[in-house]
Amino acid sequence: MSAPENPWRVARDAARTRADALGLPTTALEDWRQVRVAALSTAIPAATPIDDLALKAAIAQWRLPDLPLAVLVNGVLQPALSDAPAWVRPLSALPAVERDALLTRWLTALPACDVVGECWSLADCAGGLHLTPTADAPSAAAPAVQILALSTGGSHGCRIVITVPRAVAAQIVVQHVALAATPARTCVTVEATVADGATLTLDELVRGADDARQLLTTTRATLGRDARCHWATATCGGALVRQRVLIELNGANAEADLSATALLSDARQAHVFTRVLHRVGHTRSRQLIKTASAERSLAGFDGVVTIAVGADGSDAEQQNHNLLLSPNARAETRPQLDIHADEVQAKHGATVGRLDAEQQWYMRARGLSVAQADALLLRGFLNESLARFGTDAARAIAVELLP
Amino acid sequence: MLTVSNLAVTVNDQPVLRGLSLRVPAGEVHALMGPNGAGKSTLTKVIAGHPAYTVSGGSVMLDDVDLLALEPEARAHAGVFIGFQYPVEVPGVKNSDFLRLALNAKRKAAGQTELTAAQFAPLLREKMAALQLDETFAERFLNAGFSGGQKKRNEILQMAVLEPRLAILDETDSGLDIDALRIVADGINAYRSPERAIVLITHYQRLLDLVRPDRVHVLVQGRIVTSGGPELAARLEREGYDWLLNAPPEPSTPAP
Numbered sequence: 001m002s003a004p005e006n007p008w009r010v011a012r013d014a015a016r017t018r019a020d021a022l023g024l025p026t027t028a029l030e031d032w033r034q035v036r037v038a039a040l041s042t043a044i045p046a047a048t049p050i051d052d053l054a055l056k057a058a059i060a061q062w063r064l065p066d067l068p069l070a071v072l073v074n075g076v077l078q079p080a081l082s083d084a085p086a087w088v089r090p091l092s093a094l095p096a097v098e099r100d101a102l103l104t105r106w107l108t109a110l111p112a113c114d115v116v117g118e119c120w121s122l123a124d125c126a127g128g129l130h131l132t133p134t135a136d137a138p139s140a141a142a143p144a145v146q147i148l149a150l151s152t153g154g155s156h157g158c159r160i161v162i163t164v165p166r167a168v169a170a171q172i173v174v175q176h177v178a179l180a181a182t183p184a185r186t187c188v189t190v191e192a193t194v195a196d197g198a199t200l201t202l203d204e205l206v207r208g209a210d211d212a213r214q215l216l217t218t219t220r221a222t223l224g225r226d227a228r229c230h231w232a233t234a235t236c237g238g239a240l241v242r243q244r245v246l247i248e249l250n251g252a253n254a255e256a257d258l259s260a261t262a263l264l265s266d267a268r269q270a271h272v273f274t275r276v277l278h279r280v281g282h283t284r285s286r287q288l289i290k291t292a293s294a295e296r297s298l299a300g301f302d303g304v305v306t307i308a309v310g311a312d313g314s315d316a317e318q319q320n321h322n323l324l325l326s327p328n329a330r331a332e333t334r335p336q337l338d339i340h341a342d343e344v345q346a347k348h349g350a351t352v353g354r355l356d357a358e359q360q361w362y363m364r365a366r367g368l369s370v371a372q373a374d375a376l377l378l379r380g381f382l383n384e385s386l387a388r389f390g391t392d393a394a395r396a397i398a399v400e401l402l403p
Numbered sequence: 404m405l406t407v408s409n410l411a412v413t414v415n416d417q418p419v420l421r422g423l424s425l426r427v428p429a430g431e432v433h434a435l436m437g438p439n440g441a442g443k444s445t446l447t448k449v450i451a452g453h454p455a456y457t458v459s460g461g462s463v464m465l466d467d468v469d470l471l472a473l474e475p476e477a478r479a480h481a482g483v484f485i486g487f488q489y490p491v492e493v494p495g496v497k498n499s500d501f502l503r504l505a506l507n508a509k510r511k512a513a514g515q516t517e518l519t520a521a522q523f524a525p526l527l528r529e530k531m532a533a534l535q536l537d538e539t540f541a542e543r544f545l546n547a548g549f550s551g552g553q554k555k556r557n558e559i560l561q562m563a564v565l566e567p568r569l570a571i572l573d574e575t576d577s578g579l580d581i582d583a584l585r586i587v588a589d590g591i592n593a594y595r596s597p598e599r600a601i602v603l604i605t606h607y608q609r610l611l612d613l614v615r616p617d618r619v620h621v622l623v624q625g626r627i628v629t630s631g632g633p634e635l636a637a638r639l640e641r642e643g644y645d646w647l648l649n650a651p652p653e654p655s656t657p658a659p
Contacts, residue, residue, distance in 0.1 A: 367479035367508040380495025
């Protein structure tokens with residue numbers, strides 16, 4: 001009698017097969033039209049071994065103060081280096097029933113998955129996390145954790161499953177930190193279920209060695225009645241940073257607030273791809289994406305808000321504003337509304353421009369140099385989206401991105 | 404203090420200032436009046452170094468400093484302050500951050516140590532109190548969402564913080580209600596000193612009732628056509644500019 005197959009291996013192999021069938025994305029694909037996809041063709045060397053001393057130094061450098069910590073190294077939880085609460089568990093610790101349900105769902109979804117990054121996030125997933133935030137006591141502070149996702153190079157994937165129970169407000173900060181200066185690829189898929197009356201605050205920071213980094217993330221959240229999801233991210237880009245956020249507002253009074261900030265230089269690129277579905281009425285979504293691009297960098301935004309048939313009373317806003325700081329910098333923007341209900345409020349706006357010469361001159365007339373004026377104007381421009389970070393610690397780090 | 408000699412300025416190749424001369428000694432307040440389009444705001448922007456204006460002749464000196472040879476920020480460091488007619492709005496930049504940076508830029512240029520946020524805060528509070536500005540003013544974004552009157556008071560606050568040697572206030576009285584006008588006038592009067600000079604650009608006598616000028620100049624079609632004492636402003640208030648527009652221009656000479 002042969003040994004039963006490892007179910008994780010089965011899932012990973014299926015994801016690998018699906019990824020291979022999809023192949024690398026090209027600009028012929030509508031969703032990738034704005035992206036410099038050549039970055040994905042870069043050969044990825046194997047992960048660099050890292051000793052405990054270096055790892056501890058990296059953790060000391062990157063961890064945020066006052067938040068319990070879960071350390072992932074190349075997608076694998078490091079319990080000895082973490083002080084995370086008990087509700088943060090590796091996927092391998094899931095009971096068999098839950099594990100099988102999860103893998104069955106993922107395997108069922110694979111044939112229809114046309115996003116190679118999502119396939120890689122499972123194919124290369126050696127660990128992953130499961131979070132079910134719970135407060136220690138009704139009067140206790142909101143459950144919170146920071147996930148320090150360190151990459152030492154190579155290609156790795158990670159799947160993070162978050163279930164926020166009814167009426168719980170959870171704060172989760174994910175820092176994607178690239179330690180290796182060599183080309184590396186990280187694919188992360190976050191699946192969040194936010195129950196009725198629950199709130200998920202999910203702050204993401206993309207930090208570390210930027211130039212060689214490929215980071216492909218998908219964050220998928222479904223919201224119940226009166227649920228809230230606040231997602232914020234800040235990045236300086238990389239060889240390719242692409243963050244997909246898919247939100248389903250499935251219960252009345254559900255609300256999503258998405259914001260992204262990118263400050264790009266050199267030949268880096270960063271893309272935000274959002275799909276927000278108002279499945280039922282009296283739901284609300286806000287999106288604010290602000291970018292500033294210098295030198296030959298590229299900022300991309302592709303967002304669709306869909307208001308389904310019968311979702312009357314929905315209220316949606318989508319704003320994307322981009323600054324170009326040099327003649328060769330680029331910003332691509334595709335804000336889109338897809339409305340199938342009659343009584344809704346929906347608006348969107350997009351701008352691409354340069355720093356305002358009159359504002360700059362006003363500041364110079366008060367004694368600021370051109371560089372000081374530009375830095376202050378840039379800070380002022382990006383402050384609006386940075387202010388939307390839900391946790392003070394993440395916001396403080398995000399502000400450090402600024403000049 | 405300020406000596407403008409035969410200043411000629413064009414915008415898009417069109418002459419706007421045509422040999423303007425003006426002298427404002429230290430310790431004095433001069434009023435500059437004139438019909439719309441005479442070139443008053445152009446003069447302020449040229450003195451501050453706006454790049455849209457081309458100086459085709461003449462000079463602007465602050466004591467022995469040739470302002471036209473300096474970058475805009477260096478003019479500010481030399482002691483020039485313009486209270487703009489239409490201050491720009493800068494969302495996202497806090498009033499207090501901007502003011503501290505501006506003051507520190509000036510202090511650095513003068514070889515003084517820069518102020519920390521903690522050192523600057525009481526100074527700003529003191530200046531705001533003098534202008535009866537709410538403390539939240541400091542935390543608001545620079546002019547963003549301000550009423551016309553609030554913007555003008557914010558300009559006076561900047562002047563009070565930066566303590567320039569020469570302040571040129573372009574229609575600072577427009578948009579102010581009666582109480583705000585009195586507060587701003589008090590701020591200007593408090594700023595008067597033997598070491599400083601002020602130029603008030605205005606259309607109305609009401610500001611000059613509160614800030615008594617030493618001299619009044621009338622600018623028409625890009626040059627000073629007449630100068631006099633405070634009684635000249637009173638006459639303009641009564642009779643308007645027609646008597647000047649219909650009269651042959653006087654030779655443009657520096658005011659005494």
